[in-house]
Amino acid sequence: MKQVTTIHDIAKKSGYSASTVSRVLNRKKHVSTETRQAIQQVIEELDYVPSDIARDLSRGKTLNIGFVLPNTKHPFFTEILTGAIDAAFKTPYHLVILPSEYDEEKEIEYLEQLRSNAYDGLIFTSHGVPLEKLAEYTKYGPIICCEDPYDVPISAVYAKRRIALTEAFTWLKEKQYNNVGFFLSREEKLSATSKETLGAYRRIFKNEPEKELVKTGVTTYKDGYQAAKEWVENGIVPEVIFSNGDDIVTGARQYYLDHNLPLPFLVGQEDQLSSQLLNISTIDYQFTEIGRQAFELVLKAEGIEKIGIPSTFIVR
């Protein structure tokens, strides 16, 4: 093993004890100025750096926050991550990326690691295990999730999707749009987001979306293109396409353009560059802001707190 200089080397060479060296290291008081200087000097001479691991073990703290994310394909995850990184910049804490792929075993593993003090806290951007399970583990350390937990007792920072969804559908209704088609990533029963989207539609339009106008499993530019194609080929002509992402609806748009077909009214989500460039209406959920606040909240670690971040509908 690599030979490292330890606190004891400093102690011996300086003539003081390890305890005193530790005090100097941690800028504690009860150390005379001369002692402090003498020890500092030896530290520099020997080019000594304290071991984080040993400190962690001794203190039972790590200055590490675990950041669980299923993948890096969706801007929801990468933007939350960006926000969290931004927030971590200003603190001595580090972010440890914990990939999950929605795999329950992996998630449990991370939760167990929280239990064994490997992290001072955990942020779940999304999760495969039930929210209730996450909540159970909060007794071992702060856990933040990034969705509205409703009744489940767990801290959360999440997009108040309802606000913008309501705005959007109200606007569409006023403009006399009908036949709204949906691109969703996951089925309604599996995804709270899908549920909320369709729920808002039902509330405003006061009717059930047509089955054939609801497409799930659509998550990329290509998927969007393909989905539009299928609709066109089956003679399905929505007046509006309400999509779960800017890049996705951009794909659909391209299909219509490629075939010289009239464009439906398009609504994206996430206010990314693609919708700005192409002048497509969208919903801004402020994901980076969510990431930022999630990180701040995990450090607070006092009881349960739920923070909703307002969303807005952007008409273009």
Next chain:
Amino acid sequence: MKQVTTIHDIAKKSGYSASTVSRVLNRKKHVSTETRQAIQQVIEELDYVPSDIARDLSRGKTLNIGFVLPNTKHPFFTEILTGAIDAAFKTPYHLVILPSEYDEEKEIEYLEQLRSNAYDGLIFTSHGVPLEKLAEYTKYGPIICCEDPYDVPISAVYAKRRIALTEAFTWLKEKQYNNVGFFLSREEKLSATSKETLGAYRRIFKNEPEKELVKTGVTTYKDGYQAAKEWVENGIVPEVIFSNGDDIVTGARQYYLDHNLPLPFLVGQEDQLSSQLLNISTIDYQFTEIGRQAFELVLKAEGIEKIGIPSTFIVR
């Protein structure tokens, strides 16, 4: 402090010693099948999880790879990160995000932490301290950088920018384009990338780029917009804008469109969605691939290896 069940609790309850429990935990041999089972049983009964920190301290290894990145604004960094996360998915290693903001002190801190075994390896997407300094620290553990290190003895995975740059300028020259304007992020003397870009131009065009046609400090869509504006207002009319990013050149494009001015020929970099959508020529550097390979390389940790990833010029 939280009371945790330890290896000794398992030892006591099972009637065996901590050593044996440790052997079971680490799947080592020299443990009889019954003993193993008996201990496994107690582990499950007590719902025991070993402490990573204690293991790390004892072993002097962490299963953590530090990932140093200046910020999350530029796709160069976020895409490399995405690639690295992808690669980490398949391994037991974790990625620890280390924000640097090009701050030398922070970078040194991370290097020192490598020295003190806080990480098993370090990936530098970019750096403020000189490459030589990074190279010095390789004796404490594997370090990978994401640029061509030329003579400096350090492992690297980087874009072979020269290939695509040569293609691009050759193409432009053949098409009789002149008056090439540049958007760069940092000055030529500070940035290897800028140097390589202008160097390729000089090589092909056999002349010096005009001073007023080289703009530095341009890194975002807005910067691009602003830069175009300044040129227009000063009567500077490039035939080509060669930009350091798709989103950036997209900003310039917008300015010309907003003012009904003829568009210069545009070249972006990174092959992002924006250039695809707007049909802008670009250079594909395959950053996610670089991230992926950088992670794989840091785990290999045998001597110095330099891997160049080919780049391509995409004409649109």
Next chain:
DNA sequence: TTGAAAGCGATACCAT
């Protein structure tokens, strides 16, 4: 095959 004991490198309490 199993166990005892000595680290790993710090911190923190209790004396002095």
Next chain:
DNA sequence: ATGGTATCGCTTTCAA
């Protein structure tokens, strides 16, 4: 103000 010592939880010789 300083030092001694136990402790954190696990790994790893070395003996038995």
